[in-house]
Amino acid sequence: MEKLHAVILAAGEGKRMRSAVPKVLHPICGRPMLSYILNSAAAVAVDPIIVIGREAPLVREKIGSRWKYALQEEQLGTGHALMQALPQLPEEGRVLVLCGDTPLLQKEHLEQLARDHSDNAATVMTAELANPTGYGRVIRDRDGFVCRIVEESDASSAEKEVREINSGTYCFEISALRKFLPHLSPDNIQQEYYLTDILFLMREQGYPVGACLVDSWRAVLGINDRCQLAAAAQVIRERINCSLMRQGVTLIDPATTYIDYDVKIGPDTVVLPQSLLEGATSIGSGCRIGPGAQVINAQLHDGVTVRQSVVEESILERGAAVGPFANIRPGCRIGPGAKVGTFVEVKNSAIGASSKLAHLAYAGDTDIESGVNLGAGVIIVNFDGRKKHRTLIREGAFIGCNSNLISPLEIGEGAFIAAGTTVTGDVPAGALAIARTAQKNCEGLSRRLLLKSAGQEKDDIEEKE
Numbered sequence: 001m002e003k004l005h006a007v008i009l010a011a012g013e014g015k016r017m018r019s020a021v022p023k024v025l026h027p028i029c030g031r032p033m034l035s036y037i038l039n040s041a042a043a044v045a046v047d048p049i050i051v052i053g054r055e056a057p058l059v060r061e062k063i064g065s066r067w068k069y070a071l072q073e074e075q076l077g078t079g080h081a082l083m084q085a086l087p088q089l090p091e092e093g094r095v096l097v098l099c100g101d102t103p104l105l106q107k108e109h110l111e112q113l114a115r116d117h118s119d120n121a122a123t124v125m126t127a128e129l130a131n132p133t134g135y136g137r138v139i140r141d142r143d144g145f146v147c148r149i150v151e152e153s154d155a156s157s158a159e160k161e162v163r164e165i166n167s168g169t170y171c172f173e174i175s176a177l178r179k180f181l182p183h184l185s186p187d188n189i190q191q192e193y194y195l196t197d198i199l200f201l202m203r204e205q206g207y208p209v210g211a212c213l214v215d216s217w218r219a220v221l222g223i224n225d226r227c228q229l230a231a232a233a234q235v236i237r238e239r240i241n242c243s244l245m246r247q248g249v250t251l252i253d254p255a256t257t258y259i260d261y262d263v264k265i266g267p268d269t270v271v272l273p274q275s276l277l278e279g280a281t282s283i284g285s286g287c288r289i290g291p292g293a294q295v296i297n298a299q300l301h302d303g304v305t306v307r308q309s310v311v312e313e314s315i316l317e318r319g320a321a322v323g324p325f326a327n328i329r330p331g332c333r334i335g336p337g338a339k340v341g342t343f344v345e346v347k348n349s350a351i352g353a354s355s356k357l358a359h360l361a362y363a364g365d366t367d368i369e370s371g372v373n374l375g376a377g378v379i380i381v382n383f384d385g386r387k388k389h390r391t392l393i394r395e396g397a398f399i400g401c402n403s404n405l406i407s408p409l410e411i412g413e414g415a416f417i418a419a420g421t422t423v424t425g426d427v428p429a430g431a432l433a434i435a436r437t438a439q440k441n442c443e444g445l446s447r448r449l450l451l452k453s454a455g456q457e458k459d460d461i462e463e464k465e
């Protein structure tokens with residue numbers, strides 16, 4: 001079969017998004033909107049050309065240099081945008097023309113369009129929508145042939161009743177495009193060069209124009225505003241979730257499970273409700289994630305548990321357990337079988353195999369070897385107000401509750417830090433470190449103190465009266 005070419009129109013202002021970010025870069029499930037249609041195009045066509053305009057350098061940077069680009073300096077409409085790509089297309093052949101804001105179209109839809117195109121000069125992909133508001137309407141003649149497309153803003157009230165819409169996706173003979181594109185005029189309400197007008201011009205000259213009707217809004221949805229963005233994201237989320245479930249992942253409630261496009265999850269992992277798995281996260285098999293977990297660009301090996309916690313840019317090794325209510329900040333490596341428990345924050349630290357930070361602790365810039373226990377309330381004091389310092393805790397050390405470890409420090413193998421100690425210097429292997437004032441018991445003082453404070457309160461009340 002002859003090669004299919006593709007052009008993606010992505011230069012528009014995207015005014016209806018009311019955003020500082022160009023529309024086609026708005027993320028859906030962790031990827032820019034534009035990357036979805038680009039993927040579908042690249043699956044059926046050679047070297048897709050992307051027409052960029054608004055913030056062109058940024059779009060090019062985010063989408064990558066492996067694609068061809070054409071620049072539309074002024075946004076004068078979809079017809080004008082396509083003109084900018086013409087010089088990069090061959091003289092003849094077929095080209096798919098796609099919009100950057102229709103992320104739901106998949107490879108199969110484009111294949112269907114190319115098949116239905118057959119010997120036409122132009123074929124437009126259409127759909128019948130219950131609510132066609134905002135789309136161009138497809139006007140057919142008595143014999144059912146497409147004769148033109150009218151934009152909503154130019155449509156009469158009778159035309160607005162038409163429910164068949166233009167998806168903004170077409171297949172063209174390149175030779176016919178070259179002939180008719182120069183004849184478009186901006187003679188319409190929006191004073192733009194509408195690509196849609198080309199169908200009318202072709203029909204007028206007796207060129208065959210066809211339609212490829214697809215059966216669902218879930219294919220053709222065009223994103224002009226943030227309501228449509230949310231609707232598209234929901235469809236894509238459903239696709240991602242279904243695909244993962246078919247690969248053996250259990251999602252207890254797919255409707256409240258938010259997994260980005262590039263996330264990988266192994267079989268027999270269970271994801272509980274209200275969990276967000278983002279970016280380039282990869283999760284092994286037999287893990288239990290959530291409820292309420294947020295995992296961002298992290299690698300979780302097999303058998304890991306993460307409950308109601310945040311894990312970002314870190315590695316959790318086999319069988320590690322995190323949460324509930326833990327915060328694993330970037331740069332951590334949590335070793336096999338290690339535990340980072342309730343209300344524990346860890347940053348830029350390595351935690352060795354089977355070490356435990358079970359509750360209410362902070363470890364920043366710390367290397368903890370295996371078999372270490374950090375009691376409740378232990379704080380690694382890694383910041384002196386100007387600089388961060390590292391702490392090393394050797395194998396099997398025991399750090400008693402409510403100790404402060406003032407970095408830089410090294411706690412030797414098997415050392416024991418008594419509860420409440422503020423450690424200001426290195427502790428040798430096997431040593432006990434204790435730094436707290438000795439306890440004094442004053443016999444009978446308790447009652448006197450209690451009576452005194454009760455008397456004080458009574459005096460206070462009398463004074464106020």
Ligand code: UD1
Pocket residue numbers: 009010011012013051053072074075076077078079080081099100101102134135136137149151165166167168193194195196221222223224
């Ligand atoms: C367009 C169609 C409409 C169709 C709808 C489908 C026209 C005139 N209208 O309307 O019939 O129902 O898509 O979603 O074609 N773009 C450029 N340069 C421009 C203008 C737009 O590159 O100067 C790009 C945009 O980035 C966008 C695409 O073309 O990706 C469509 O533009 P948009 O303004 O969203 O067109 P609609 O009003 O949705």
Ligand code: CA
Pocket residue numbers: 099101222223224
């Ligand atoms: Ca649109």
